[in-house]
Every structure is written in structure tokens, then in C-alpha cells.
Amino acid sequence: MNNSLVVVVLASGVLYGTPLLYAALGELLAERSGVLNLGVEGMMLVGAVMGFWAVQRLPGPSALVLAAGIGVAALAGAAMAAIHAFLVVTLRANQIVSGLALTIFAGAAGLSSYLGNDLKLTGSPARHQFQEVFPKSLQDLPVIGPMVFGQSLLVYASWVCVILVALYLTRTRTGLNVRAVGESPAAADAMGVNVAAYRYAHTLVGGAFAGVGGAAFSLSITPQWADGLTGGAGWIAIALVIFAFWRPTLCLLGAYFFGAFTALPFALQGHGVTVAPELFQTLPYVATIVALVLVSSRAARLRFGAPAALGLPYVREER
Amino acid sequence: MTKRKFGFALPLALAAALILALGVSTGSARTQKKAAALKAAWMYVGPHNDNGWSQAHDKGRLYVQAQLGSKVETTYKELVPEGPQTTQVIESLIRDGNKIIFATSFGFQPAMVAAAKKYPDVKFEMATGTAQSANMAEYFGAGEDGIYLSGMAAGAATKKGVIGYVVPFPIPEIIRHANAFALGAQATHPGARIRLIWTNAWLDLGKEKKAAQSLVAAGADVLGQNVDSPATGQFAESKGVPWVGYDSDAHTFAPKQWLTASIYNWGPYYLRKVKALLNGTWKTNFYYGSLKDGMIGLAPYGPKVSAKTKAAIARKKQALINGKFYEFAGPLYDQKGKLRVPKGKRLTVKDLYAINWLVRGVIGSAKG
Structure with missing residues (x-):
């Protein structure tokens, strides 16, 4: 039952959708404050490589090291986002150009692969990785077992993040201010909201989320470092925010849909159905x-x- | 609201990114020695340290550098795309003064052929291809022999008789490897079925993992691969499924489930050809290495391979070396049970370079 096509694809959707979800939540926060960040792919890769580095090098028990790895990945993503924020908020550079430049600079065959080579991170698997937390008996429950209980802590944490981001944006004063800054910075400014500070903060937090999304690859899905590990997930995350109409809860559904979609051609092949691979890979x-x-x-x-x-x-x- | 951009910010950001990106990309090709030495270059489709195919070639390059010391200056370009950019990479290597270029992925061949015509005094060495000319040599190894042996380890490990095999592209090289793997598995587990999943990429960790996952979901209890990364092995380790690798010894990625892998030892061939160029005796060739000359070998076994299996593999290896056994000798049947190679006939290397059908017991399409 749990090996049937539908269950495998749905469970894969959750697994492979999780990095998309983190990155999309981050992008959503930045965009809600008015900053378009096309550097997500680069930030994910830098997060992936630095998070992996921390896990390979830090001593201590598995849980602590993994937590530190996520922390380092978030910091690395935020550091990249700080460049973007400085360029587009302080210098008011074109957001599209700055974001693209960052992805080229940090992405595959860029800073992230330089770091991977220079820190000698290839050639060994992650010393610690995120594993399924629930006992085997729960994981073997039909249908919901693999989808809900067969996941790692990163997945459950992402659900908490979705709820927190949704509540933050709709139920808190600061969240209201963020939306004001994104909708009409002049009005927000007149209200006494510090537009630049809000945009900096949300771009940085957005970068941190992207870094964590990258680490979901290097510490959970394929627990090792390889060049271009994220494989374009950052771009899909940006699109996801749009398809989700800038709503955190819809991001979750969209992320799992995209995740399931990337796993579908392989599951189909496993069941003897071959579809033109170009079609699935490009969609x-x-x-x-x-x-x-x-x-x-x-x-x-x-x-x-x-x-x-x-x-x-x-x-x-200029008002 | 009117838009005003700070005139300097945009070009500044772009320039900074460009300079950094250039610095990083040239930094990836590290040059070993600076003297007036013979310059030799290698081109890899993946990173030089992919724990697989490209890494095996880079080990060969380092062997050449270590053996010849200051007489050569070796360099490499990694992550070279297969397409128009291949030509640019070759051109830049030639501009840098490289006199011999080893291209290590099938997709580089069109660009290599064109460059060989354009630069008659540069020597070109093309792995896995077929387009030989006066200044372009072709080389590869009978990986299928090693893969047959590694397939025997997979066959001995399967209980259900279903083995998953993660494969990149539906080209003759991979089809003959998949066939050899299946024949090897069937030698130790008669009637074993080999299920293929194509990733359509030489190296893509995410796709390899998804393929491995789907194979296990489809009933495979042993995994093998012809793709370049150890992602399949990591998944196998997490699920307690025995795993046969490819290209390099990657047992660290699956210490408990590692069985073995067919591996390549390119070093001696590279050394011979670079030495020949130094001595002025370089000649074109179509070189097909084997278990006998050591270009093909088996990685050390993991803990799950029994002494009995090891002995059986050792016997087969000996028989392959002294020519008493050949996995592609008839009778061979295809997937539909049609006799393709009758008893007494055998597939030649030329046949294997054009093979487009899968042997009996393989589940999956030869068209990808």
C-alpha cells in the first residue's frame, strides 16, 4: 500500500517540497516588505555548503551539531542577503539585477563551489543528518505513515514556520507594518515606520530561510556536498511565492505540489511508465x-x- | 512616484559580481607547476571530486603529475557543459598552451572532433567515444567486465531477485553496462530481474535519490548504479539495502551496505600517452583497457559480501582475464525473449559500441 505510486509521490512531495517551502517563506517575507530577491538560489547554495561545513567540523552530540549546522546555514544565507539589502535598500539599485548578480556570484561554479573545494567538503557523507523522528510502527501506517510520520524534524519545523509567518503577517502590529512597507512605503513612513530597517530585516530573515532551505538538501535529502546541489530549487521557490499569491499557507501546498511533481517521473518509471523525460524535467x-x-x-x-x-x-x- | 536609480550602484554591483565570478571560475582550474614543461589538460563533466567518474580521471591526472614531476604541467577544467561551451573550453585550453587534451565525457566528442581538425599539432584524447583521427585517439575500458563482476555481488545479495539499477542516459555505453550488470546478477541469482530508472543526467544527486527511492518502492532489495554520485548509496544505507557503486570506491557513503564497484584506473594509460608525447612517439589509437591490463578493477568488498561470493567472483575474473569466459557470448536473449546472439557467436567491441537492446530479465526501456 505504502509502495503504491500515489503514496510514494505524495510522501516525496513533502520531502522534496521542504527546501522549497523554507526558501519560499523567506522570499515571501522579503517580498511582503517590498524587496524582490532573485538571489535565492545563490543563498540556498551558500547555506547548503556552510551548514554542511559546520556539521562536518563541529564536535558534540548529533542534535546539537545539526542545530548548529542549521544556524550556520541561516547566518550564511542572511550574510548573502545583507549584500542584496545593502545594494537595493541603501544604494537603491535595481532589485532584479542585484538578485541575479548574487545568484551568479554565489551559485553553482561560483562562491558555493569555491567554498566546497576550499573547505574540502567533498568525498565524505554528512557526519550527522536529519532522520525520521517517529517510530517505525507509525511510519508504516497506511498512507499517512510515509507522508506525515516518515519525515525529519526539518519538515515539522517548517510547518511551525508556516504558522508563525502567517500569524506574524496577519495578527501582529509589526506584521501589519511589514505589509504597509510593502504596499505603500510612503504611507508607512508617514506613520513613523522605518522603511529601510523593515526592508533590511525582512530581506535578511528571508536570506536566512533560504540558507536553511539549502541545508535541507545537504543535511537531509542528499546528506553530502556537491556542486549545484540545490539544482534550481531557488528559482522554483520564487515562482512558488507568486503562485501562492503571497500567502504562507498556500506556499506549503505549492511547495508539496512542486516537490511531488519532481518525484513523479521517477515513480512512474518504477511502475514501468516512461514519459518523455524532457517534458517532466522542464515543466x-x-x-x-x-x-x-x-x-x-x-x-x-x-x-x-x-x-x-x-x-x-x-x-x-520623491513623494 | 518617479524611479531614480543611483547611476553607480548598478554597474558597481555587476562589475563586482563579474570580477568575483571570474576569479572563482579560473580558480577552479588549478595549475600544478610553473616551469617550461609540457602542458596537459583534462576536461571533466562533473566536479573533479565527485566521488565517481570525474574523480577517477582526476586521480589519473594526479598520477601523471606525480610520476613526471616538473616535466609536465597538468591542469583540469571541471563542470564543463556538453554543448557549445565545450568548444570554448577547448579553445581556451589550447590558448593556454596545452599540447594534449583528455576529454572524459561522451558529450564532448563533437567539439573535440572539430578542434582536432582545426589544431593539427595538438593531440586530442577522447574517452568513451568512437571518432578516431590522426591527432585524436580514443580510449576507454571494458567497464562491462568489472560491472559483470559487481553484478555477481548484487545477485548474491538479493533475496527477492529484483535489483534496482540507476542509469543516466540511454546510450550504448550505458546499455551494455546495464546488460553486463544483469548478466552478472543472473549468474549468482538465476532469473534475477534488473529494474532500470533513467535520470537523464550524469550527475544529479536529487534525481539519483528519487530514482533509488522509486526502485525500492517498486520492490528492489538491492541497488546498483551507473550514474556518477554516491546519492544512491546514501539512500541504500538509510534503508538497509545493499548497494553496488560505480567508478570509484565510495564505501564511506554506505559503510554497512557497500558491496563493491567496478572501478577504472586511468593513471597508467594517461602516463603512457603523456610520456609518448614527451618522447615524440605519440600515436593515435583506439585503446580498450581491460581487467588484464588493470584499467578495469573491482573496489574492495564491503562486509555483506560472503567468502563464497568473493571466491566465485575471483574465479570469473580469472576466466575473463584468460579469455575462457566472455559475458557477451551467445546464447543471449533480449527482453522479449528473442535470441539476439546465437550459441557460438559473440558480440565484438564494435557491436557493444552500438548496442541498443537490453538482455532478458531487464525491466525498463532501452530508449530511456
Whole structure:
């Protein structure tokens, strides 16, 4: 039963959707404050490599080392995001160009692979990795076993993050301010909200989430370091935020959908069905391109519920 | 609201990113010695330290450097894309003064052929291909022999008689390897079935893991692979499924479940060809290494391989070396049970380079 196509694909959706979910939550926070961050892929890769480095080098019990690895990955992602924030908030550079430059700089065959080589991280598996937390008997329950109980702590933590981000944005004063900054920075500024500080903070936290998403690859899914480990997940995460209409809960569904979709062709092959591999491998990216095209047009953006000031630098004197 | 961009910020950011990216990408090709030595270059499709195919070649390069010392200056380019950029990489290697270029992935062949025509005084060495010319040699090894032996270890380990095999692209090289693996497994587990899943990538950890996962879900109780990373092995270790690797000894990724792997030892061939170029005796060739000359071998066994299996493999290895046994001798049947190679006939290396059908017991399509 649990080896049936549907269950395998759904359980894979949760597993492979988790890094997408983390990265998308981060991107959502940044975008809700008006900062479009196309550097997610680069931030994920730097997070993946640095988180892996911490786990390989730090002594101590498994749980602590893994926690430290996630912490380092988050810091590394935030550090990359700080570059983006400085360029687009302080210097008011074009957000699209800065984000793209960061992904090229940090991505595969860039900073992340340099770090991987220089810190000698290839050639051995992760010393510790996130493993299933529930006992085998629960994992073997039909259908919900593999989907709900067959997952690692990273998955459950991501559910908590979804709830926290959703509550933060809709139920707290600061969350309201974030949305104000993203919708109308001038009005927020007049209210006494520090636009630059909000944008910095949310871009950095967004980068930290992307770093954790990267570490989900290097510490859980394929617990080792290899060049370009994330395989374009950062781009899918950006598209995901758009498809989720900037809502955290929809991000979760979308992430699992994309995750399941990437696992589907392999599960189908396992059942003797061959579909043109090009089709399956390109579809997530085709969807990404469509989403990016949509978001690049202002009219379409507003229709989908995008923050009105997304991608626009804020200059107080220009009101 | 009018948009105003700070004029300097944008070019500044771009320039910084470009400079850094360039610095990093040239940094990946490390040069070993600086004297007026013969320059030799290697091109890898993956990272030089992929724990698989490319790493085996890089070990060969380092062997050449260690043996010839200051007489050669070896360099490598990693993560070279198979396509138009291959040509650019070859051109830049030639501009840097490299006199012999080893290309180690099948997809580099068109660019190598074109470059060999354009630069007659540079020597080109193409692994796994078929396009030989006056200044372009072809080399490979009978990986199928080692893979047959590793398949025997997989066959001995399976209880259900279903073995999963993660494969990259449906090309003759991989088809003959999958066939050899199946024949080896059937030698120790008569009637064993080999289920294939194609990833359509030489090295993609995520896809390899997904393929491995689907194979186990489809009933495989042993895994093997022809792809380049040890991701399959890590999954096998986590599920307690015995695993046969490929290209390199990757037992550290699955210490409990590691069985063995067919491995390549490229060093001696590389040394011979670079030495020949130094002496002015370099000649083109179609070299097909074997268990006998040591280009092909088996990685050390893991704890799950029994003494009985080891002895059986050792006997088969000896028979392969002295020519008493050949896995592609008839009778051979294809997936549909049709007799492809009658008794008394055998597939030649040329046949194997064009093979497009899978042997009996393999589940999956030869078209990917």
C-alpha cells in the first residue's frame, strides 16, 4: 500500500517540497516588505555548503551539531542577503539585477563551489543528518505513515514556520507594518515606520530561510556536498511565492505540489511508465518562467495580490 | 512616484559580481607547476571530486603529475557543459598552451572532433567515444567486465531477485553496462530481474535519490548504479539495502551496505600517452583497457559480501582475464525473449559500441 505510486509521490512531495517551502517563506517575507530577491538560489547554495561545513567540523552530540549546522546555514544565507539589502535598500539599485548578480556570484561554479573545494567538503557523507523522528510502527501506517510520520524534524519545523509567518503577517502590529512597507512605503513612513530597517530585516530573515532551505538538501535529502546541489530549487521557490499569491499557507501546498511533481517521473518509471523525460524535467521551470513573466508586469502583479511597492526602491524625497 | 536609480550602484554591483565570478571560475582550474614543461589538460563533466567518474580521471591526472614531476604541467577544467561551451573550453585550453587534451565525457566528442581538425599539432584524447583521427585517439575500458563482476555481488545479495539499477542516459555505453550488470546478477541469482530508472543526467544527486527511492518502492532489495554520485548509496544505507557503486570506491557513503564497484584506473594509460608525447612517439589509437591490463578493477568488498561470493567472483575474473569466459557470448536473449546472439557467436567491441537492446530479465526501456 505504502509502495503504491500515489503514496510514494505524495510522501516525496513533502520531502522534496521542504527546501522549497523554507526558501519560499523567506522570499515571501522579503517580498511582503517590498524587496524582490532573485538571489535565492545563490543563498540556498551558500547555506547548503556552510551548514554542511559546520556539521562536518563541529564536535558534540548529533542534535546539537545539526542545530548548529542549521544556524550556520541561516547566518550564511542572511550574510548573502545583507549584500542584496545593502545594494537595493541603501544604494537603491535595481532589485532584479542585484538578485541575479548574487545568484551568479554565489551559485553553482561560483562562491558555493569555491567554498566546497576550499573547505574540502567533498568525498565524505554528512557526519550527522536529519532522520525520521517517529517510530517505525507509525511510519508504516497506511498512507499517512510515509507522508506525515516518515519525515525529519526539518519538515515539522517548517510547518511551525508556516504558522508563525502567517500569524506574524496577519495578527501582529509589526506584521501589519511589514505589509504597509510593502504596499505603500510612503504611507508607512508617514506613520513613523522605518522603511529601510523593515526592508533590511525582512530581506535578511528571508536570506536566512533560504540558507536553511539549502541545508535541507545537504543535511537531509542528499546528506553530502556537491556542486549545484540545490539544482534550481531557488528559482522554483520564487515562482512558488507568486503562485501562492503571497500567502504562507498556500506556499506549503505549492511547495508539496512542486516537490511531488519532481518525484513523479521517477515513480512512474518504477511502475514501468516512461514519459518523455524532457517534458517532466522542464515543466517546473516552465511554470517558473510563466510566474516570473507575470510578476514582471505591474498590472498582473497587482491582480495576483502582490505587494504594490514590490521591486520599487523607496526614496523619501520623491513623494 | 518617479524611479531614480543611483547611476553607480548598478554597474558597481555587476562589475563586482563579474570580477568575483571570474576569479572563482579560473580558480577552479588549478595549475600544478610553473616551469617550461609540457602542458596537459583534462576536461571533466562533473566536479573533479565527485566521488565517481570525474574523480577517477582526476586521480589519473594526479598520477601523471606525480610520476613526471616538473616535466609536465597538468591542469583540469571541471563542470564543463556538453554543448557549445565545450568548444570554448577547448579553445581556451589550447590558448593556454596545452599540447594534449583528455576529454572524459561522451558529450564532448563533437567539439573535440572539430578542434582536432582545426589544431593539427595538438593531440586530442577522447574517452568513451568512437571518432578516431590522426591527432585524436580514443580510449576507454571494458567497464562491462568489472560491472559483470559487481553484478555477481548484487545477485548474491538479493533475496527477492529484483535489483534496482540507476542509469543516466540511454546510450550504448550505458546499455551494455546495464546488460553486463544483469548478466552478472543472473549468474549468482538465476532469473534475477534488473529494474532500470533513467535520470537523464550524469550527475544529479536529487534525481539519483528519487530514482533509488522509486526502485525500492517498486520492490528492489538491492541497488546498483551507473550514474556518477554516491546519492544512491546514501539512500541504500538509510534503508538497509545493499548497494553496488560505480567508478570509484565510495564505501564511506554506505559503510554497512557497500558491496563493491567496478572501478577504472586511468593513471597508467594517461602516463603512457603523456610520456609518448614527451618522447615524440605519440600515436593515435583506439585503446580498450581491460581487467588484464588493470584499467578495469573491482573496489574492495564491503562486509555483506560472503567468502563464497568473493571466491566465485575471483574465479570469473580469472576466466575473463584468460579469455575462457566472455559475458557477451551467445546464447543471449533480449527482453522479449528473442535470441539476439546465437550459441557460438559473440558480440565484438564494435557491436557493444552500438548496442541498443537490453538482455532478458531487464525491466525498463532501452530508449530511456
